[in-house]
Amino acid sequence: MNVCLAPRPVVFDLDGTLIDSAPDIHAAVNAVLRENRIAPLTLDQVRSFVGGGVEMLWHKIIRATGIEPSRQQSLIASFMTRYHDATGLTRLYPGVLEALGMLADRGYPLGICTNKPLGPTRAVLDHFGLTGLFGTVVGGDSLPQKKPDPAPLRAAFVALGADPTQPQGIYVGDSEFDALCAANLPVPFLIYAHGYRRTPLAELPHAAQFSHFNELPLLVEGLQLA
Numbered sequence: 001m002n003v004c005l006a007p008r009p010v011v012f013d014l015d016g017t018l019i020d021s022a023p024d025i026h027a028a029v030n031a032v033l034r035e036n037r038i039a040p041l042t043l044d045q046v047r048s049f050v051g052g053g054v055e056m057l058w059h060k061i062i063r064a065t066g067i068e069p070s071r072q073q074s075l076i077a078s079f080m081t082r083y084h085d086a087t088g089l090t091r092l093y094p095g096v097l098e099a100l101g102m103l104a105d106r107g108y109p110l111g112i113c114t115n116k117p118l119g120p121t122r123a124v125l126d127h128f129g130l131t132g133l134f135g136t137v138v139g140g141d142s143l144p145q146k147k148p149d150p151a152p153l154r155a156a157f158v159a160l161g162a163d164p165t166q167p168q169g170i171y172v173g174d175s176e177f178d179a180l181c182a183a184n185l186p187v188p189f190l191i192y193a194h195g196y197r198r199t200p201l202a203e204l205p206h207a208a209q210f211s212h213f214n215e216l217p218l219l220v221e222g223l224q225l226a
């Protein structure tokens, strides 16, 4: 007997997964540091601080630069005025558009679950013409919890119509935060090898890894049948 199951949702992380946004984040960080007469950070430093959301980014910047911690909130406020529409230096990773289009054509409900705040998330999705592909977008400030707490990812799957009592879908991401979040739910996790992760791949729980987005549709299909 042939059982035809509805395709389960596929939810994506954003920074370091679909987009290389570190250059825009780096530029906005250094503009704030310059304004406050603090020495700039390198792109590698800033990239290594991305993944846990804006508060964690600035917590790490403060630790690296020796800035007085009480200045965090005002530095974040100044950063957000630059970050909310920062897209000029951001690039889609190769093959992203084609892979998302292929998954959408095959009927997979698609969503975003990112620790990036909703404002810059929406700006960058609009900038690349991706907004219409996603049935839900959960940002770092959408809920009180952030990844690796599973609540934002669970909310994304529920918004895409997943049955919370069934295997809910697949999460695609790049970082420690994503791997733990998927394991906490739990859902199968596909990790993009060229993102902003600091931990060796072998040490992060994942169902499979991929190094180009043209590998993704087949991996998704395989997990749907599993």
Ligand SMILES: O=C(O)COP(=O)(O)O
Residues within 6 Å of the ligand: 013, 014, 015, 016, 049, 050, 051, 052, 053, 054, 057, 113, 114, 115, 116, 117, 175
């Ligand atoms: O902005 C961040 O710190 C992380 O964003 P991400 O969850 O899309 O990787």
Ligand SMILES: [Mg+2]
Residues within 6 Å of the ligand: 013, 014, 015, 016, 017, 051, 173, 174, 175, 195, 196
């Ligand atoms: Mg990421």
